[in-house]
Amino acid sequence: MASGIRLENLRKSFGATDVIKGIDMAIEPGEFVVLVGPSGCGKSTLLNLIAGLETVTSGNVLIGGRNVNKVPPRDRDIAMVFQSYALYPTRTVRANITFGMETRRVPKDAQESALAEFAKLLQIDHLLDRKPGQLSGGQRQRVAMGRALVRQPAVFLFDEPLSNLDAKLRIEMRTEIKKLHQRLGKTVVYVTHDQIEAMTLATRIAVMDNGHIRQFADPATIYENPVDLFVAGFMGSPPMNMIPGRLFHENGQVFVLPRSARERIRFPLDGPAGQGEGLADGREVMLGLRPETIFAAGAKLPGPHRFLFEAPVEVVEPTGPDTMLVFQIGGQDLIARVRPEDTATPGATFRFEVDMGKAKLFDAGTGMAL
Structure with missing residues (x-):
């Protein structure tokens, strides 16, 4: 027993x-x-x-x-x-x-x-x-x-x-x-x-x-x-990408503005992450994106919450079944897990698509999930 x-x-x-x-x-x-x-x-x-x-x-x-x-x-x-x-x-x-x-x-x-x-x-x-x-x-x-x-x-x-x-x-x-x-x-x-x-x-x-x-x-x-x-x-290999930023409201939509991002990318929180409590304008947060939720643009993503952005690729790491692309947003190294056929060149700008329905949001001060 x-x-x-x-x-x-x-x-x-x-x-x-x-x-x-x-x-x-x-x-x-x-x-x-x-x-x-x-x-x-x-x-x-x-x-x-x-x-x-x-x-x-x-x-x-x-x-x-x-x-x-x-x-x-x-x-x-x-x-x-x-x-x-x-x-x-x-x-x-x-x-x-x-x-x-x-x-x-x-x-x-x-x-x-x-x-x-x-x-x-x-x-x-x-x-x-x-x-x-x-x-x-x-x-x-x-x-x-x-x-x-x-x-x-x-x-x-x-x-x-x-x-x-x-x-x-x-x-x-x-x-x-x-x-x-x-x-x-x-x-x-x-x-x-x-x-x-x-x-x-x-x-x-x-x-x-x-x-x-x-x-x-x-x-x-x-x-x-x-x-x-x-x-x-x-938990996760590679670990979840963490992007420091602050919340921004416009026309009833909540966005995360990455800290010091020259590109002024605005990640829309139109999935579950945008429906939590305490999403006050200007709040300092950490936006969490798993590498496997970031694809090459044009991939057939599940769900409706897709967001397209561009970023320069720093490193290309083939692993066999996947390729890891290391890129930067706001001086922060991030990782995307893409298909082997989605070729990229270090130093070149790459078009990414992310499933924002899988995004996670954390308070920058306490570290707790929102």
């Missing part, structure tokens, strides 16, 4: 340094929750508090409705997979996977049954007699996952398990982890600094910064409706 997790005003300090600063979170049984954020934001510390590897300064950790603040890790019905694999180098794969069951005196036939099931599931059944030194990084990570899976706990905790793998293998293992979650239905809390991992794996994402959770929501909401500038800038 999967268990839910509830964190109540959770705090953790190391001496005079506050690392976790009053986090409240409810994770439903069977959810795949990803903790994401920059290095030093507190995500691994938060995972360790759930695991019992760190003691709580104040607040509560509840797993399956039970307060586990004073319960040792081995009695929390959890299993953890680390970045470093943490395998015993002198033991075979078989012995690494069954070691925990042996220490808990699980009967031999139950050990062999669990070993066979999960070794086949992870496609490592042909590696059982090898030692970790004879395995690739991806195989070692599968063994580490197998050791966690045979315990069949209520909660799985992953601490950046794919960060030591190369890019191709990370994608493959990401898919395997998602398949495992869909098959087993267990509660998963997964730490990563990679926002692509977060978007592809999670049922909900907790974006962390400086010991706080900035936003906790499903991936689509995090991406499409970030609550503030931090979330908008962190």
Whole structure:
């Protein structure tokens, strides 16, 4: 059975340094929750508090409705997979996977049954007699996952398990982890600094910064409706373009005038961004435009909120399926994601079209979404 997790005003300090600063979170049984954020934001510390590897300064950790603040890790019905694999180098794969069951005196036939099931599931059944030194990084990570899976706990905790793998293998293992979650239905809390991992794996994402959770929501909401500038800038690759400017009203229409833009481009807020509260004339704002909402002029854009503008291209970056065009407005570097056939020349003026229906607006002072 999967268990839910509830964190109540959770705090953790190391001496005079506050690392976790009053986090409240409810994770439903069977959810795949990803903790994401920059290095030093507190995500691994938060995972360790759930695991019992760190003691709580104040607040509560509840797993399956039970307060586990004073319960040792081995009695929390959890299993953890680390970045470093943490395998015993002198033991075979078989012995690494069954070691925990042996220490808990699980009967031999139950050990062999669990070993066979999960070794086949992870496609490592042909590696059982090898030692970790004879395995690739991806195989070692599968063994580490197998050791966690045979315990069949209520909660799985992953601490950046794919960060030591190369890019191709990370994608493959990401898919395997998602398949495992869909098959087993267990509660998963997964730490990563990679926002692509977060978007592809999670049922909900907790974006962390400086010991706080900035936003906790499903991936689509995090991406499409970030609550503030931090979330908008962190989630997305390339990140959301941010254009500082001020609001301008004319003939019942609201525009954003980019700060110091010699071209005097006026971005019309004729989509959802222009229907919010507090859109006072002259208000200092940040206009957010995702790179994929900026196209070459003439592309067939979805929706009615199209705006055409011109800007000089600074850099052209082909990536294969897309081409990134770096251009400037008001001294600000921006990125457009266009089709490979939409050729551009560095230094030349390029005609862009943007879907203003996807534009986001933030207060320049507070950074909060409007």
